[in-house]
Amino acid sequence: MPNFRFDDAVPVLERTPATLRTLLKDLPDSWILATEGPNTWSPFDVVGHLIHADRADWMPRVEHLLTHGDAVPFPPFDREAMFTASQGRSLSELLDEFAQLRADSLQRLAALHLTPADLSRPGRHPKFGVVTLGQLLSTWVAHDLGHLTQISRVMAKQYTDAVGPWREFLSVLK
Amino acid sequence: MPNFRFDDAVPVLERTPATLRTLLKDLPDSWILATEGPNTWSPFDVVGHLIHADRADWMPRVEHLLTHGDAVPFPPFDREAMFTASQGRSLSELLDEFAQLRADSLQRLAALHLTPADLSRPGRHPKFGVVTLGQLLSTWVAHDLGHLTQISRVMAKQYTDAVGPWREFLSVLK
Numbered sequence: 001m002p003n004f005r006f007d008d009a010v011p012v013l014e015r016t017p018a019t020l021r022t023l024l025k026d027l028p029d030s031w032i033l034a035t036e037g038p039n040t041w042s043p044f045d046v047v048g049h050l051i052h053a054d055r056a057d058w059m060p061r062v063e064h065l066l067t068h069g070d071a072v073p074f075p076p077f078d079r080e081a082m083f084t085a086s087q088g089r090s091l092s093e094l095l096d097e098f099a100q101l102r103a104d105s106l107q108r109l110a111a112l113h114l115t116p117a118d119l120s121r122p123g124r125h126p127k128f129g130v131v132t133l134g135q136l137l138s139t140w141v142a143h144d145l146g147h148l149t150q151i152s153r154v155m156a157k158q159y160t161d162a163v164g165p166w167r168e169f170l171s172v173l174k
Numbered sequence: 175m176p177n178f179r180f181d182d183a184v185p186v187l188e189r190t191p192a193t194l195r196t197l198l199k200d201l202p203d204s205w206i207l208a209t210e211g212p213n214t215w216s217p218f219d220v221v222g223h224l225i226h227a228d229r230a231d232w233m234p235r236v237e238h239l240l241t242h243g244d245a246v247p248f249p250p251f252d253r254e255a256m257f258t259a260s261q262g263r264s265l266s267e268l269l270d271e272f273a274q275l276r277a278d279s280l281q282r283l284a285a286l287h288l289t290p291a292d293l294s295r296p297g298r299h300p301k302f303g304v305v306t307l308g309q310l311l312s313t314w315v316a317h318d319l320g321h322l323t324q325i326s327r328v329m330a331k332q333y334t335d336a337v338g339p340w341r342e343f344l345s346v347l348k
Contacts, residue, residue, distance in 0.1 A: 002335050003336060008202055008204050011200070011201055011202065012329070019193060022193045023193045030179075031182065129339075134336065135336065135338035135340060136340075139333075139337045145330035146330050152319045152323040156315075159175070159312045162177060162178045163316050164306065164312075165299070166309060168302075170313070170316050170320050172320035172324075
């Protein structure tokens, strides 16, 4: 699948909030707050990060690119904003908020009536310069899937010692 | 979470079939049949593997251990059985079968009324010798989460080229 296609990508973006809800809702805090060690993120942290990314990154950058092309760089994105934004909130609240934000994001995307020809339209990333709309949208999808990978890996690693000699056979623990 | 606890583990095992259904059901084949290259598994292959593991590995080994202790090794498990067993079947069928099998597995587990004291009961693995019931049950959980990690990683990697310069910032693509 070398090229971005809306018919591939949108179904994945649509499913992420429900997938995370199904995996995480009402699990004990021993899973939700688990990390891979100091300065790594828990499932709770990741959900907060995804919320902030939908709010401040994905559709805002799509709209910025369509307005400014590559003349004005995207505003920078704070990938750790959730450490303050999620404070005092429950995972259930965060999952609800993410579902609502993602539905809104995909409505805004659909309303743009973008075509395959639009995917080559240029924008400017503050760090690495000219990018295309297709690259931005592909990154949205890979970012969702990367963080689902992270959450399930963080959870698996909680049993690194508990599995005993099976550790050698479970590549996720390495 | 250094030690296995039923109250942590069972909720994860319960959620796996629905998580996979939410993530995968009705996605285009471009995702379902995607791999990481020759001799690697697609999401479709992984679901078939999880089915065979519930059918032939997890509860059968628990019951074997409770019957034989460490006197008789577990029968070997064919981790590639799905390459024949899944042939000609749809993902939707496999997801339904996995949900049914997992529900049965967890009913059988609950019916054993195991206690924390049982977790140290010994069994014998055909390759690495004496293991405990707690290690076997922990491996069941980590195996589920490892394969969820694999599925989301395989999917993310389909956009390795499509994301352009963002590739450097997406650790799942490395």
